Amino acid sequence: MHTALDVNTWAIVGPGCRITHVVNSHEDVSLHFGSEMDDAVEFVLTEDGLDRLVSVAATALADLRAARVLAGVVGQKS
Numbered sequence: 522m523h524t525a526l527d528v529n530t531w532a533i534v535g536p537g538c539r540i541t542h543v544v545n546s547h548e549d550v551s552l553h554f555g556s557e558m559d560d561a562v563e564f565v566l567t568e569d570g571l572d573r574l575v576s577v578a579a580t581a582l583a584d585l586r587a588a589r590v591l592a593g594v595v596g597q598k599s
Contacts, residue, residue, distance in 0.1 A: 529541060529542055536556075537554060537555055537561075538552070539552075540552055540553075541553060549566060549567050549568070549570075550565075550566050551565050552566060
């Protein structure tokens with residue numbers, strides 16, 4: 522795991538979840554779960570891994586939205 526001093530945050534996904542990259546590196550990104558960087562669980566993803574995560578998440582979101590339409594709860598978020 523990297524210290525907070527050598528990491529840039531690209532995106533905050535939600536409370537306790539962020540996507541980061543190491544300064545001066547274009548090799549991979551990390552997905553952190555936890556309120557503090559030093560105590561977070563870190564998953565290091567290559568570009569291919571991040572692309573796969575985005576693809577799987579998009580499919581899951583589409584399936585969830587379709588299920589809500591079928592259940593008659595369109596527009597409600599969990």
